[in-house]
Amino acid sequence: MNTITLSCVSKSFVTYSPVSQLLHDISYVFKQGSTYAITGASGSGKSTLLSLIAGIDRPTSGTILWDEKNINTFNMDQYSYYIYGYISLLLQTPHLITELNVLENVMIPGLIARQSRSQVSQNAKMLLKQVGLSDYEHACPTELSGGQQQRAALARALYSRPKFLLADEPTGSLDASTGDSIAQLLLSCATEWGMALIVSTHDTALAARMDTRLRLADGVLKMCTIT
Ligand SMILES: Nc1ncnc2c1ncn2[C@@H]1O[C@H](COP(=O)(O)OP(=O)(O)OP(=O)(O)O)[C@@H](O)[C@H]1O
């Protein structure tokens, strides 16, 4: 079984204030096939933790292992495989490319993987249907609401059927009913594909549906039973 292992991970930022340590000595093993919620107050470091796992930021100390391999020692080819072939990161803000329409945004991972354009288009349309955006395929991202942009970004993140999906507040801009259908989609992808799901969330209903609930507070990651 594939794992992502955090071993004594700490993260500090040097800002206008004195150096502050945001994450302290976090050790945890995330396993493929399981679902995890990371909750915690705004500013507690949830997005930072997901960025570290994705390798788009580096820990100040400690290691993050993909199976036995330290992701921070990867060369470009190894990192490309990790970020495009293994994990997928859904950022808190959608970051859709405004020069492309919604369908083309969702097609990006398939085109990077050099799949045939017609197949990529068909797969992307199916995903847009699953997130309820079939009517917006040819819209420009700026013509979508915040929640619709977030759902388009989720379709893009799911395109490559990642082994680990890191989703930063995937229901953050959604009403309860749409949020519920997105939670259902995430969980069915997790079950069907054996995908691990790590969601950062303030949404207690979403957190309650994950196998394991963790809470970040004072830089420490702890198991919690009540979200
Ligand atoms: N690149 C950076 N440089 C300096 N400080 C940063 C940087 N990135 C994050 N921080 C600080 O780290 C803290 C945690 O930020 P983070 O975005 O991880 O919190 P969060 O738990 O995701 O919050 P929210 O629930 O509001 O999304 C914040 O105080 C933020 O200002």
Ligand SMILES: [Mg+2]
């Ligand atoms: Mg955040």
